[in-house]
Amino acid sequence: MKHFSVDTDTWIRNIHRVEARGVFADDFDTLKSQAFPALLNHPIMNNKTVADTVELVKNKNANEFPTAGSLLSIYLSLEGAKLMEDVYGFKGGYMEAINPKSYKTYLEETLYDDGSKSEDGRPASGMSEIIEKLNLKVRSLNGKIYLQEAVTSINEKGNKFVLLTTNFTVEANKTVLTASPMALKKITGDVIENITNHPIFKSIVSVPAFRGAAVYRTAWWNDSVAAQKNNSLKPLQMFVSSSNCLGITMPYR
Numbered sequence: 001m002k003h004f005s006v007d008t009d010t011w012i013r014n015i016h017r018v019e020a021r022g023v024f025a026d027d028f029d030t031l032k033s034q035a036f037p038a039l040l041n042h043p044i045m046n047n048k049t050v051a052d053t054v055e056l057v058k059n060k061n062a063n064e065f066p067t068a069g070s071l072l073s074i075y076l077s078l079e080g081a082k083l084m085e086d087v088y089g090f091k092g093g094y095m096e097a098i099n100p101k102s103y104k105t106y107l108e109e110t111l112y113d114d115g116s117k118s119e120d121g122r123p124a125s126g127m128s129e130i131i132e133k134l135n136l137k138v139r140s141l142n143g144k145i146y147l148q149e150a151v152t153s154i155n156e157k158g159n160k161f162v163l164l165t166t167n168f169t170v171e172a173n174k175t176v177l178t179a180s181p182m183a184l185k186k187i188t189g190d191v192i193e194n195i196t197n198h199p200i201f202k203s204i205v206s207v208p209a210f211r212g213a214a215v216y217r218t219a220w221w222n223d224s225v226a227a228q229k230n231n232s233l234k235p236l237q238m239f240v241s242s243s244n245c246l247g248i249t250m251p252y253r
Contacts, residue, residue: 002120004133008121018240020086028087038079045080048086049109055082058107066104069095097205153189161191181206 017024018031025031028050032039039045045053057075072081072095073174081095088107089095092103095103097125123129139146146165153164154175161175175191181204185196195201 002122004130004137006129006133007124009124011120013117013120015240020083032083036079036083038076039083042077042080045076045083050083053080053084054088054111058111060104062100062104064176065100067096068098068100068212071100071103074166079197094205124171151187154187154191155189156191164189 015028016026018026018028021029021035023031023035025034032045032050044056048056053076057071060071060075062071065074068089069081069234072084076084085095088100088110089103135145146168149165149167151163151165154177155162157171159173161172163170163172163175177195179187181196181201184192184201
């Protein structure tokens with residue numbers, strides 16, 4: 001946004017409504033006591049906030065455990081593991097496919113991101129302004145944008161890359177790929193094979209996800225009366241749920 005001189009509004013991420021196991025609360029610590037009462041007598045998690053627990057897990061020796069799931073289950077108990085999966089994890093058995101060292105790194109990055117939320121901003125005229133400015137910049141440099149044009153193959157030819165698409169053949173000095181692992185596997189060519197055969201690529205764990213959008217009849221986050229009818233949600237507040245498919249919902253301009 002700074003690069004394209006996009007005017008921004010301050011965006012403070014405030015999570016004021018969380019849910020797990022059908023229990024609703026205003027924060028994760030309250031949710032812990034109500035939805036996970038067995039942890040009230042746990043020797044490690046008793047009288048500890050969720051943030052305190054994250055610090056404990058982050059500093060635990062990862063070499064003692066084969067997976068992130070076993071780290072949480074053995075160190076924090078099964079109930080503690082369920083809580084951590086709801087707040088800082090991946091449900092559906094995926095914690096058993098993640099090594100504990102990587103999970104600790106994930107926790108460190110997440111805590112850093114939470115601590116940097118005061119620096120967040122959003123385009124004053126909406127998120128689409130970023131794409132619009134990017135489009136103008138590309139065209140001002142005589143660049144071309146092709147939509148609905150799938151890349152089918154990428155090969156090296158001397159010091160150039162040769163891309164085959166649905167309708168074109170393109171030679172480029174540099175190529176930037178932004179695609180999911182599953183999409184990359186559908187592309188052929190020696191460049192792609194060098195990527196997909198690499199141990200780092202093979203170590204990526206895929207997690208089923210759901211992408212959705214909520215469309216409201218009125219902009220309730222701008223209407224104090226409507227906000228009161230929607231569980232007293234205020235502007236810029238977020239709702240985090242472990243039971244619905246959206247996971248996180250927030251007011252969107």
